[in-house]
Amino acid sequence: MAVRISSNDGVMTVFLEGDIDHHTAKEMRETIDLNVNKSNPNLLNIDFEKIQFMDSSGIGLIMGRYKLMNSIGGKIKIINIPNRLEKMIKLSGLIQLGIFE
Amino acid sequence: MADIINEMNLNFLSRSYNESFARATVAAFVSQLDPTIDELSDIKTAISEAVTNSIVHAYKNGIGMIYISSKLYSNGRTIIKIRDKGCGIENVNQAMEPLFTTGGSERSGLGFAVMQSFMDKIKVVSKPGKGTTVTLEKYIIRRSVGNGR
Numbered sequence: 691m692a693v694r695i696s697s698n699d700g701v702m703t704v705f706l707e708g709d710i711d712h713h714t715a716k717e718m719r720e721t722i723d724l725n726v727n728k729s730n731p732n733l734l735n736i737d738f739e740k741i742q743f744m745d746s747s748g749i750g751l752i753m754g755r756y757k758l759m760n761s762i763g764g765k766i767k768i769i770n771i772p773n774r775l776e777k778m779i780k781l782s783g784l785i786q787l788g789i790f791e
Numbered sequence: 792m793a794d795i796i797n798e799m800n801l802n803f804l805s806r807s808y809n810e811s812f813a814r815a816t817v818a819a820f821v822s823q824l825d826p827t828i829d830e831l832s833d834i835k836t837a838i839s840e841a842v843t844n845s846i847v848h849a850y851k852n853g854i855g856m857i858y859i860s861s862k863l864y865s866n867g868r869t870i871i872k873i874r875d876k877g878c879g880i881e882n883v884n885q886a887m888e889p890l891f892t893t894g895g896s897e898r899s900g901l902g903f904a905v906m907q908s909f910m911d912k913i914k915v916v917s918k919p920g921k922g923t924t925v926t927l928e929k930y931i932i933r934r935s936v937g938n939g940r
Contacts, residue, residue, distance in 0.1 A: 712843040713807035745839040746901040754897050781908055782901060
């Protein structure tokens with residue numbers, strides 16, 4: 691399983707692992723959304739430390755979860771982005787959202 | 792004019808599992824030019840975008856074949872073609888605009904922008920109803936002449 695989730699006091703942290711592409715993003719998205727919809731956290735942290743590779747599907751994954759958290763009145767933070775993913779993050783323009791730590 | 796030092800063809804079905812297969816295989820082939828980790832990562836990302844486009848858009852109504860061919864030159868020039876026989880793109884210029892997508896809310900619309908920015912050159916030729924060919928080009932900086940020939 692490429693997704694591990696811990697939840698505590700309204701804060702949910704999702705630890706992703708491996709590669710994010712169109713194929714793997716589907717399972718990640720479904721697992722995250724299922725858990726968010728179950729417990730409606732105030733804050734969703736998504737940890738990218740163990741992501742080895744990511745194409746623009748990773749950007750779609752972040753955008754979709756940003757919208758989901760907005761729709762339930764919560765916040766999202768993207769944490770521990772490795773250097774190897776920075777080029778993709780910069781290109782996406784998502785930095786403007788202020789969700790990266 | 793630089794010599795071709797190696798050439799390969801790779802055909803596979805448009806199953807999403809093959810996104811990782813395609814980028815890993817092309818990366819393994821290009822590795823003989825002794826690229827840096829960053830150069831290899833750029834190529835893997837661009838391949839992943841092109842193959843995903845074929846799977847998600849070209850063959851949106853079914854499964855078809857995706858054809859990758861790659862040529863490596865002695866001066867480090869690397870050419871990778873990704874071809875499908877899918878639905879084609881009506882308006883290539885529009886499809887290549889950043890953030891344009893017909894793929895729904897989970898697609899960022901960045902595929903072509905990523906290919907453009909991560910590779911040195913990109914050419915897209917498409918015929919509606921016939922298919923699309925994306926040609927990607929990157930120069931791998933030669934650090935050790937004679938290696939891997």
